[in-house]
Structure formats: structure tokens, C-alpha cells
Amino acid sequence: MSERPQTVTVLGATGSIGTSTLDVLARHPERYRVHALTAHRAREALLAQCRAHRPALAVIDREEDAAWLRERLREAGLATEVRAGPEALVEVSEAPEVDVVMAAIVGAAGLLPTLAAVRAGKRVLLANKEALVMSGGLFMDAVARSGATLLPIDSEHNAIYQCLPVEHRGGLARHGVTRLLLTASGGPFRGWSRETLAAVTPDQACAHPNWSMGRKISVDSATLMNKGLELIEACWLFDARPDQVQVVVHPQSVIHSMAAYSDGSVLAQLGNPDMRTPIAYGLAWPERIAAGVEPLDLFAVARLDFEAPDEEAFPCLRLAREAMAEGGTAPAVLNAANEVGVDAFLDGRLGFAGIGELVARVREACPVEAAGELEGILAADARARREARAWLARR
Numbered sequence: 001m002s003e004r005p006q007t008v009t010v011l012g013a014t015g016s017i018g019t020s021t022l023d024v025l026a027r028h029p030e031r032y033r034v035h036a037l038t039a040h041r042a043r044e045a046l047l048a049q050c051r052a053h054r055p056a057l058a059v060i061d062r063e064e065d066a067a068w069l070r071e072r073l074r075e076a077g078l079a080t081e082v083r084a085g086p087e088a089l090v091e092v093s094e095a096p097e098v099d100v101v102m103a104a105i106v107g108a109a110g111l112l113p114t115l116a117a118v119r120a121g122k123r124v125l126l127a128n129k130e131a132l133v134m135s136g137g138l139f140m141d142a143v144a145r146s147g148a149t150l151l152p153i154d155s156e157h158n159a160i161y162q163c164l165p166v167e168h169r170g171g172l173a174r175h176g177v178t179r180l181l182l183t184a185s186g187g188p189f190r191g192w193s194r195e196t197l198a199a200v201t202p203d204q205a206c207a208h209p210n211w212s213m214g215r216k217i218s219v220d221s222a223t224l225m226n227k228g229l230e231l232i233e234a235c236w237l238f239d240a241r242p243d244q245v246q247v248v249v250h251p252q253s254v255i256h257s258m259a260a261y262s263d264g265s266v267l268a269q270l271g272n273p274d275m276r277t278p279i280a281y282g283l284a285w286p287e288r289i290a291a292g293v294e295p296l297d298l299f300a301v302a303r304l305d306f307e308a309p310d311e312e313a314f315p316c317l318r319l320a321r322e323a324m325a326e327g328g329t330a331p332a333v334l335n336a337a338n339e340v341g342v343d344a345f346l347d348g349r350l351g352f353a354g355i356g357e358l359v360a361r362v363r364e365a366c367p368v369e370a371a372g373e374l375e376g377i378l379a380a381d382a383r384a385r386r387e388a389r390a391w392l393a394r395r
């Protein structure tokens, strides 16, 4: 353990991962000090977090919410400085006094602050998978150049990280790894046909069988786009080809993923489905700290089941695999179209099956370019969002 407490910025502090992160941090005040907390609209929640964790800085999107927060903090006698807007997210990610950044903003909005943390050489705890999906090659190059310590928080990738040798860069084959087995719960509609999926509601889609998560990732789990994004994420994190990543539906979500080796061994990481485990792992690596998670009771679990994903009823997984195989800006286009589609579904403007259809149409409409520069990736993201909105308006 280092001699002084590590200072931590939590991007997306008011979300599901953000609140779990603060729960783990609060269990170890001798190890961690909160530097900055950020939110988008949830000013009441951010105020409560500032009272509890007393960060040096708080960031919120709109100036009017920042003014409201400043006033409440002043009344409470707290010295937290409040800043507003996306530039402030970058500032609290790259500030020299910050050691660790938890990247837990949802969606493309997390890309610039996460990349800023990487470029500043921080320990980056990556929950925001969309950032890596959009900018994979550029992102991993930035990690290599800056010497940032990148630790995957997504439960599957955290599990695979734990199952790989400590030094696993340079390709899986070099380390005797033949396949990564990415587990999927199958979501709330596992076993449903394409026809029965047509009428599902946002609340049904957000009722994940095993995990309590934000609404966007919950819908992604229900369409299997989450597994598609995770397949892309695994390729970048572990230097794997898409055909080396096998998706295995495992409805209990007890095995969080596995690595298969050339000698026939398969290493798995198991645990109760509670994100505080990977969060604590990322915070303390290579040490281990308590996370407040109940010990796994295998007698209560009783059985572990496995099945193949149904890519006919859930086409998003195939669309993601194809985007990764095509490369360039294809994953950024896929991600942007999906974000627009999920928003429209959650607002009641698009049916559940329409999400995959929208993604497929936007992929057809957007040319794939090289993804070596951030400007090109952001332009592809913007173009895909325009195409997606136009498609929604035309229907």
C-alpha cells in the first residue's frame, strides 16, 4: 500500500457504477481520498455525495445547476469547488493531483475525459466501454504511450484480466491462450422469439435478471448489444481477434468470464453479481481489499448452465462482431446508432426490435473510414447520429 492516500476522480459518480465506487472507497479511508465527483443532471444526488465524501471539486453539466450546488454547499459549510461543462470533466481527469480515475460516464460523452485520464498517465478504471469501442486503436496507443495503468471494470473483462498472466500484451497465442469465453446472462428476454420481442416495454427491458444497472446498459443487455460492445472491448483490451472471443450464455451470471489455454485448461473467475468486486480489484490491484460483497455460496447457486446465444432473435451481437471485423470507424458508427436507438426506445419512439434495425441501416449508410485520429472518430459518431435521427424521422 502506498504511504499517502490515493486521490480519486469519479466520473459519473451519481450512476450505478459511481455509487458502487463510492461505497468501496468509503470502506478504505486510509487508502483513498475523493478528489472530484461528476454528474450530468442529478444535482440533488451530487450534493448528497459531496456532503458524504467532501471532494475538492464537483462537476455538473449546466451552469444553472452548478450555481444551485455552490449555494447549497456554501450553506452546508463545505469547501468543495463547483465547475460546469464538459471541459471541466477533462480538467478533473487530467489534474496532476489525481492518481486514479474511475471512468463511469455512460456512452460517448465519456470518451474525452477518459482519454484525458489515459493521456495524463493515470490509473484508469474503465467501466465506460463505449469510449473504448469508439476509439479502440487510438485509445490503446495512448495507454502504451503515456504509461497509464488501464484496469477493466466491466465484470467480464475484469474476470478475463484476472484469468490471464500478469503480462499478457503481445497477443494471446504468445501466452498459450487459445480463446476468451465471454459470458452473457442472456438478459431478461433469453429464450424469447423475434415475434414475442416486438411488444416489450422499456421497464421490461430494464429488469435485468441478475444485475442492477443504469437504463442504457440494461437495454443493451436485453438486445445483446452489450455483449457485442463487450466483444469489441475484449478485442482491444486483450489484443484478440473477434473469432478468438466466444460468447457463452450463462444465465446465473456467477462465472464472470473465462480464458482457455492450449493445454486444455480453462480458468474462470466466479463471484456474486456485484460490481463492487471488480471495482475493488481495479482500485487496489495488485493488492486485494474488502468490497462489502457477500461470499459466494455455491450450494445456494446449485447449478451453472451454458447455452449458445440466439443471434436470429438478437441480431445486435452479430452486427457488433461484423463492425469489429471491418475495423476503422465501423465500431464508432455502431455505437452511435445504438445510443440513438436506445434513447428512442426508452422514450417510446422506437420498438425493441427497431434498435437492431436502426443500427443495421445506419451502418449501411455510413462509409467506414480510418480511425487513427480523434477528429475522424468524432466526425463518424456525429454522422451516424444524424443518419440515425433521419431514419427515425422517415419511418
Ligand SMILES: NC(=O)C1=CN([C@@H]2O[C@H](COP(=O)(O)OP(=O)(O)OC[C@H]3O[C@@H](n4cnc5c(N)ncnc54)[C@H](OP(=O)(O)O)[C@@H]3O)[C@@H](O)[C@H]2O)C=CC1
Binding pocket: 011, 012, 013, 014, 015, 016, 017, 018, 038, 039, 040, 041, 042, 043, 061, 103, 104, 105, 106, 107, 109, 127, 128, 129, 130, 153, 154, 155, 211, 212, 213, 214, 215, 216, 217, 275
Ligand atoms: N452498471 C453496471 O453494473 C455496469 C456499467 N458498465 C458501464 O459503465 C458505464 C456507466 O454505467 P451505469 O453506471 O450503469 O450508468 P448510469 O446511467 O447509472 O450512470 C451514468 C453516469 O453518467 C452520468 N452522465 C450521463 N450522461 C452524461 C453526460 N452527457 N455527460 C456527463 N455525465 C453523464 C450520469 O449523471 P446523472 O446521474 O446526472 O444523469 C451518471 O453519473 C456505462 O458505460 C456502462 O456500460 C459496465 C459494466 C457494468
Ligand SMILES: CC(=O)[C@@H](O)[C@H](O)COP(=O)(O)O
Binding pocket: 154, 155, 156, 183, 184, 185, 186, 187, 211, 217, 220, 221, 222, 226, 227, 275
Ligand atoms: C455487470 C456487467 O458487467 C454487465 O455488463 C453485465 O455483464 C450485463 O449482463 P449481460 O449483458 O451479460 O446480460
Ligand SMILES: [Mn+2]
Binding pocket: 154, 155, 156, 230
Ligand atoms: Mn459486462
